[in-house]
Amino acid sequence: MTSPENVRSVALAVHSAPSLAELSSSLPDVVLGLSGCMSVSVIFGTAESTAWSVQSSTLPHLPVGSTVPPGDDAVSGTVRDGILFHAEGDPVVVTWNGEATPIAASLPLAWQGQRYGALVLHDPVPVEALGDLEALAEQLSLALVRIQLYEEAARDHQVSLAKLAAITQTGDLLRQLDLETLLVKVMELALSVVSAQVGSLLILEEGALKTRVEWGLPEEAISGAKLADGRRVIDDVVERNEPLLALSMGTDPQYVLEGMAANITNLLVIPLSTKDRAIGCLNIVNTEGSEFSKKDLEVLTTIASLASTAIENAMLHKESLEQERFAEQLRVAGEIQRKLLPPKPPEWNGAEVEGWTRPCDDSGGDYFDYFTLSDTRFGFCVGDVTGHGIGAALLMTTARAVLRSCVGVTPDLGELFGRLNDLLCPDMGGEKFITLWYGVYDAVERSVTYASAGHDPPVLHRRAKDTLEELDSTGMPLGMMEGVPFGTGKVENLEIGDTLLVMTDGVWEAMNPATEKYERDRVAAQVRAFKDASPKELVAGLYRSVKEFCGEAEQRDDITMVCLRVTPFVERPKEEERPVEEEERPEQEVVYPDEMPTFPVSPPSDGGGETA
Numbered sequence: 001m002t003s004p005e006n007v008r009s010v011a012l013a014v015h016s017a018p019s020l021a022e023l024s025s026s027l028p029d030v031v032l033g034l035s036g037c038m039s040v041s042v043i044f045g046t047a048e049s050t051a052w053s054v055q056s057s058t059l060p061h062l063p064v065g066s067t068v069p070p071g072d073d074a075v076s077g078t079v080r081d082g083i084l085f086h087a088e089g090d091p092v093v094v095t096w097n098g099e100a101t102p103i104a105a106s107l108p109l110a111w112q113g114q115r116y117g118a119l120v121l122h123d124p125v126p127v128e129a130l131g132d133l134e135a136l137a138e139q140l141s142l143a144l145v146r147i148q149l150y151e152e153a154a155r156d157h158q159v160s161l162a163k164l165a166a167i168t169q170t171g172d173l174l175r176q177l178d179l180e181t182l183l184v185k186v187m188e189l190a191l192s193v194v195s196a197q198v199g200s201l202l203i204l205e206e207g208a209l210k211t212r213v214e215w216g217l218p219e220e221a222i223s224g225a226k227l228a229d230g231r232r233v234i235d236d237v238v239e240r241n242e243p244l245l246a247l248s249m250g251t252d253p254q255y256v257l258e259g260m261a262a263n264i265t266n267l268l269v270i271p272l273s274t275k276d277r278a279i280g281c282l283n284i285v286n287t288e289g290s291e292f293s294k295k296d297l298e299v300l301t302t303i304a305s306l307a308s309t310a311i312e313n314a315m316l317h318k319e320s321l322e323q324e325r326f327a328e329q330l331r332v333a334g335e336i337q338r339k340l341l342p343p344k345p346p347e348w349n350g351a352e353v354e355g356w357t358r359p360c361d362d363s364g365g366d367y368f369d370y371f372t373l374s375d376t377r378f379g380f381c382v383g384d385v386t387g388h389g390i391g392a393a394l395l396m397t398t399a400r401a402v403l404r405s406c407v408g409v410t411p412d413l414g415e416l417f418g419r420l421n422d423l424l425c426p427d428m429g430g431e432k433f434i435t436l437w438y439g440v441y442d443a444v445e446r447s448v449t450y451a452s453a454g455h456d457p458p459v460l461h462r463r464a465k466d467t468l469e470e471l472d473s474t475g476m477p478l479g480m481m482e483g484v485p486f487g488t489g490k491v492e493n494l495e496i497g498d499t500l501l502v503m504t505d506g507v508w509e510a511m512n513p514a515t516e517k518y519e520r521d522r523v524a525a526q527v528r529a530f531k532d533a534s535p536k537e538l539v540a541g542l543y544r545s546v547k548e549f550c551g552e553a554e555q556r557d558d559i560t561m562v563c564l565r566v567t568p569f570v571e572r573p574k575e576e577e578r579p580v581e582e583e584e585r586p587e588q589e590v591v592y593p594d595e596m597p598t599f600p601v602s603p604p605s606d607g608g609g610e611t612a
Contacts, residue, residue, distance in 0.1 A: 010034070010136045011309050012174050014143040018150075023143060024056030024064070031121065034136060035129035037104070039122035042140075044109075045070065045079045052079065052117065059122065061099045068096045078106040078118040086130060091122065105130070107137040111145050112301070138275060142305050149302055173310040177317045180212075186282070186307045187213045193303065194268070194296045196284050202234065203272075203280040203311075209234060212280075222283050224261030228254055237269045238281050243304075244269040245297045266292050270304040274312050282307075340400060345535075346370050348378045350443025350569035354535035355380070356543070357560040365392025366504050366560035367400055371407050373440065376569070379407060381438040382455065382562050384504040391432075398427055399434050399478070413438065413451035414474070417486035421453070421478045428479030435477045437502050443569045446494040451486055453478045456505050459520075461527045463497035468524050499538070500564045501527055506557035510546050513553045518546055535563035 013030045017023035024042065031040045041062055045052035051067040062068070070076055073094045074085035084107055091102035105125040109116045119137045173189075176182040187201050198216035202209040211219040225233045233255070237244050246267045249255045257264060266286040272279040282304055286292055345353050355368040365386070371379030383399055385392040402423050410416055417438075424434065437458060439450035454477035457470035475486035491500070503523070510518045526545050530538035539561050546559070 010132070011139045011306075011313075014136070014139050015146070015174065015306060017143065017147075020055065020144070020147055023140075023147065027056060027140075028058050030136060031133075034132045035121065035125050037121045037123040037125055039102075041120045041122070042109070042117065043068065043075065043079070043120055044117040055117070059101065061097045062101070066097060074103050075106045075118050075120060078108050079115060082108040082110055082115055084108065084130075084134070086125060086127070088127075091124060105133065107133055109137055109141045109144065111141045111305075116141065116144065135275075139309070142302070146302055146306070149298065173307055174313065176310065177314050179311070179314040179318050182310060182314045183213045186303075186311070187215060189307075190270075190282055190284060190300055190303060191215070193299055194284060194286075194292060196286050198286075199282070199284040201272075201280065201282050204238070204278055209238065209280060217283060217285055218260065221260035221264070224258040225249065225264055225267060226256045226258065226261075228256060230256075233267070234269055234281050234283065237271050238273075238278050241271045241273050241278065243271060243297055243301050245292055245294065247291050268292050268297065268300060270297075270300050272304055272308045272311060274308050277312075279308055279311055279315075340397060341368070342370050346372055346378070348372070348441075348443065349375065350446075350567060351378060351441055352535055352565045352567050353378075353380060353562065354539050355382075355560075355562040356539050357558065358543070358555075359558045360506070360555045365396050366506070366558035367396045368560055368562045369400065369403070373408065376443045377440055378443070379438065379440045380502070380562055380564060381436060382502045382504060382560055383434055383436040384455070384506075384558070384560070385434050386432050395427065395432055395434065399424060399436070403436075403438070413440070413449060413488045414486045417451045417453055417475060417478070418484070421484065421486070422482050424479040425482045433477040433479045435504075439500075439502070441564060445492070446566060446569075448491040448494070448500060448564075449488060450490070451475065451488050453486065456503060456508075458500055458502040459524060459527055460491060461499040461501075461531060462495065463499070463531055464495055466528065466531070468527065494566050496566050496568055497531070498566045499527060499531065499535070501538070501542075502562045502564075504558060504560045506555075506559040507542070507546060507561065509557060510550050510559070511553055511556065512550050518549050522549070535565045538563050 010030060013026055014023060017026055027042065028038065028040055031037050039058050041057035041059060042055040043052045044055050051069060054062045054064060054066045054068065056064060070079070071094060074087075074092055075094070077083040078085055084105075085103070086105045087103065091104040093100050093102050095101065102122045103120060104123055105121040107119045109119060119133070119140060121133070125133070173182060173185060176185060183201055183203075187199060191197060191199055200211055200215065200217040200219070200222055201213040202219070202222075203212045204210075222234055223232055227233060227236060233244065233246070244267070246252065246255060246269075249257060249264055249267060250262070264285050268282075268284040268286075270282040272281055282300070284292075284300070341357065342355060345355060353370065355370070357366050357368060359366065365384060367381075367383040367385075369381050371381075373379055381403065383396060385395045385399070399420075402420055406416055406419050406423075409419070417436075420436075428434075434453070435455040436453045437450065437455040438452075439448045441448050450471065452471065452473040453475050454473050457472060460469040460471060461467070462469070469491075471489060471491065474489055476484060501523070508518050508520045508523050522545065523542065526542045527538065530541050533541070542561065543559065
């Protein structure tokens with residue numbers, strides 16, 4: 001796999017060399033850094049060549065300027081057909097200049113479909129280095145063409161000093177990592193090379209070309225330049241990845257100029273692309289009558305090739321910074337959200353409770369909470385916002401605040417959910433919703449009154465009979481529609497040792513590598529298996545079972561559980577008369593899975609061993 005950082009380093013190394021001699025002297029160090037190979041040669045030749053020219057070599061028997069005859073070996077396939085050769089075992093051996101010469105790898109040097117020769121490595125090459133070496137061969141081809149173009153322009157005096165300086169400056173583009181600044185510099189450089197003043201630079205964003213730099217050429221004008229079949233010229237250039245030089249467009253039947261494009265006389269459109277993707281296009285207009293030349297096209301195409309690498313590097317750098325910022329935002333949001341969770345389970349007379357949550361990323365859309373309503377009535381809830389991440393976390397934080405403000409206002413849970421729903425609807429925007437289960441346990445009656453807004457059915461285990469029940473929903477999810485009614489349900493005749501497990505769908509919908517779900521029957525089996533254990537042990541055991549089932553598969557959804565176990569209700573004396581020994585409650589050792597965070601839980605109190 002090619003490393004973007006390696007590609008940038010290679011590009012800087014080869015394009016900073018102003019001459020072929022300096023490029024040849026720096027090449028061995030570049031190859032050594034990429035592959036560990038110390039022996040390398042650059043051979044020039046084409047399919048029609050009767051002899052290949054050695055442009056650079058670290059082998060003493062291949063001096064610069066010497067020639068080697070084309071043969072039927074691996075290098076011939078590279079020069080003639082552009083085929084990459086790599087010896088997986090020992091290098092093959094050919095005879096060059098009368099001496100045995102090992103060939104470990106041969107990579108084609110080509111530009112715009114024309115093959116120039118081969119980059120030949122004589123030492124064994126690791127397979128993992130081939131991607132970076134291919135990138136080197138691509139950048140080396142560009143550098144060789146750039147140097148040849150520079151030397152030709154200098155020799156023939158056909159290019160102005162400004163053009164020569166511009167070609168030399170292209171290497172500086174690779175050092176610029178700020179995308180917006182880089183795009184402006186590319187536009188400035190391109191206009192100075194062809195002595196033009198009007199142009200634009202468009203970048204592909206979500207499949208469409210968008211103007212990022214506009215110097216006198218609005219997108220409406222360049223979009224009006226079309227082919228005879230109605231397609232935009234710029235779309236055709238980007239799709240074919242071939243530059244366009246159009247002269248006298250107004251009289252050329254190949255083109256149709258609409259609207260503001262009617263003022264365009266001559267047009268240069270240069271695609272911006274790398275080996276892996278199309279990036280956009282560079283457009284330059286000359287409306288003063290003087291025509292662009294083929295030399296202008298060649299120079300701009302060379303600049304655009306190097307600018308494309310620089311733009312891709314800047315894009316990757318920008319994406320990396322954005323990912324870092326987003327990761328930091330997620331981390332902060334997750335930290336705030338975790339602080340809003342109960343720090344530890346409450347100590348309720350007549351019940352033992354345990355809650356725990358694990359988001360699938362740094363912040364999640366699940367929520368649980370406890371409410372001590374009186375000495376004998378206790379509330380607990382579990383909620384789940386559609387999706388996860390920062391948006392879901394913010395909505396759940398809002399739901400938490402609204403629920404806390406509504407609890408205690410009315411004993412009717414259906415009315416409570418109706419108020420909660422109407423308050424949340426404006427924040428949901430019709431696109432999100434929240435499932436919520438809220439129950440009130442009465443320790444004297446040993447009953448649970450509850451309301452469920454489309455939440456997954458909790459599992460109730462009656463220990464004495466070893467039976468399992470599921471509690472149905474009493475209404476639709478919150479935030480979907482105002483003014484909808486909500487019903488309530490009630491579980492009665494609970495006995496000591498009975499267990500109620502409320503969870504989100506992230507538990508039973510967790511998948512293994514074969515995309516099989518954990519399913520609710522496995523949840524039920526775990527509830528039964530831990531019927532004599534504490535709620536904390538049940539929560540830890542169930543999560544461990546889910547993790548073992550999923551194996552290496554990625555967690556796709558938040559996981560949240562609240563478990564309530566019925567314990568004896570003790571008629572306690574007043575606070576000042578309470579025996580001291582009752583405060584000294586033994587802690588129970590529970591081992592959680594390694595991945596299980598400990599922030600929402602603490603060791604539960606001993607629930608006792610009484611039965612109903």
